[in-house]
Amino acid sequence: MIGLLLDKRVPSSLIMYGQLFHMRCAVNLIVKSGLEVIECGVEKIRESVAFWTATPKRMEKFEEAARQLSLDYNKRLVLDCKTRWNSTYLMLSVALNDKDVFYRLKQRESQYRSLPEEKDWELKKCVIN
Structure with a gap:
């Protein structure tokens, strides 16, 4: 899942080109977005x-x-x-x-x-x- 998310982003738009992209944060953001509905x-x-x-x-x-x-x-x-x-x-x-x-x-x-x-x-x- 993280790989798919990173593929959708321009690496330069992420801190340290996505090296610090944390799975827990990503899942939390995805679920929070769904709950907004x-x-x-x-x-x-x-x-x-x-x-x-x-x-x-x-x-x-x-x-x-x-x-x-x-x-x-x-x-x-x-x-x-x-x-x-x-x-x-x-x-x-x-x-x-x-x-x-x-x-x-x-x-x-x-x-x-x-x-x-x-x-x-x-x-x-x-x-x-």
Whole structure:
């Protein structure tokens, strides 16, 4: 993959003619570019996760709702770091599994206003699977 990327660039446009072209950085840039296509949906899920992870009390409510729905709650919600695509992937994969909890809590919590729409959840299924 790196070879293909380097072939597409003019060597003189890269630092030290591409000798410092690092694979992790390249993969990160490619994935981040792909995530920009669905950024609106990612942002909605990010806002939801941020709301429910903001305080220990909210986390307890979230976990309790998961138990009430008899969901296998083995991974806690985690807010991503926007500069690390793998943390965004983790956030999306955990949130997707807990989709029904978000809907249940929307009915119970008046302050929760960032519930993603169904189209946002469907788009995430394509990304995660």
